[in-house]
Amino acid sequence: MRRIILICAFAGAISTSLTAQWPSFVRQQTPRTSEGKPDLEAPPPRLTNGKVDFSGTWESRQPPSGRLGGPMVPNVNPAGDPPLANFANIGQNVKEGLPFTPWGADLRKQRMATNSKENPDANCLPLGFMQLHTHSQPRKVVQNVNDLVIMYEANSGLRTIFTDGRSLPANDPQPWWYGYSVGKYEGDTLVVETIGLRDDGWLDVQGAPFTNGARITERFRRPTFGRMEIDVTIDDQKAYTKPWTVRVNWRLGADEELIEFICQENNVSIRHMK
Numbered sequence: 001m002r003r004i005i006l007i008c009a010f011a012g013a014i015s016t017s018l019t020a021q022w023p024s025f026v027r028q029q030t031p032r033t034s035e036g037k038p039d040l041e042a043p044p045p046r047l048t049n050g051k052v053d054f055s056g057t058w059e060s061r062q063p064p065s066g067r068l069g070g071p072m073v074p075n076v077n078p079a080g081d082p083p084l085a086n087f088a089n090i091g092q093n094v095k096e097g098l099p100f101t102p103w104g105a106d107l108r109k110q111r112m113a114t115n116s117k118e119n120p121d122a123n124c125l126p127l128g129f130m131q132l133h134t135h136s137q138p139r140k141v142v143q144n145v146n147d148l149v150i151m152y153e154a155n156s157g158l159r160t161i162f163t164d165g166r167s168l169p170a171n172d173p174q175p176w177w178y179g180y181s182v183g184k185y186e187g188d189t190l191v192v193e194t195i196g197l198r199d200d201g202w203l204d205v206q207g208a209p210f211t212n213g214a215r216i217t218e219r220f221r222r223p224t225f226g227r228m229e230i231d232v233t234i235d236d237q238k239a240y241t242k243p244w245t246v247r248v249n250w251r252l253g254a255d256e257e258l259i260e261f262i263c264q265e266n267n268v269s270i271r272h273m274k
Contacts, residue, residue: 090134099244137152161192231245
């Protein structure tokens with residue numbers, strides 16, 4: 001597992017050294033303080049239909065702080081809120097631990113016994129959605145009234161969430177790496193439902209699984225211009241005895257952009273993994 005974590009940390013370190021891609025540019029739509037800095041406490045932006053707009057370049061608010069700069073805000077939740085997800089061990093902050101079924105617990109044990117060498121992040125494959133949510137490399141959200149697209153720098157992940165009113169497919173769809181996702185607003189919260197995932201998913205580095213029977217509910221909130229909260233509920237009866245919920249916190253890199261990260265290019269690590 002340490003080997004996998006080191007590989008992920010190395011990828012983050014490479015990203016840190018390659019930030020000077022675009023010349024500095026200030027978007028006019030970004031609210032500013034009197035000093036000209038992005039006003040991260042300003043109200044969130046709105047789409048043309050009045051709904052909260054989640055667009056922006058976002059970084060997971062957990063150590064390491066990554067490359068978007070600025071002071072690191074303590075990544076803690078108020079009492080009574082869902083526990084925070086963790087990249088290496090998603091259930092680290094769940095008081096009773098994750099409610100694994102015997103099958104789920106055994107699969108996680110098998111994955112850890114081989115140093116998590118089959119983790120998608122170490123093999124240049126698409127990451128599971130929770131590893132993408134908590135990854136130290138940033139992600140960019142682009143949204144309009146019908147679609148929300150998340151571009152993950154990590155392994156060049158790409159995910160589409162449809163907000164145009166369509167229903168989830170009920171025709172036994174072909175399993176996808178990122179599944180099929182539709183969203184609708186409840187007030188200022190965007191509630192996203194996802195099904196149709198592949199059967200061999202990883203929620204974290206240690207190998208907490210998800211299967212093709214999983215139904216994932218994400219509740220996106222943007223309380224301020226510079227802060228995002230995502231509560232994620234995992235309902236997967238093969239892997240867990242009951243649904244459970246964790247939270248992901250993101251912070252905005254107001255004047256930042258993604259860099260091109262092609263994991264597979266000149267990758268000679270896989271043949272040496274043990």
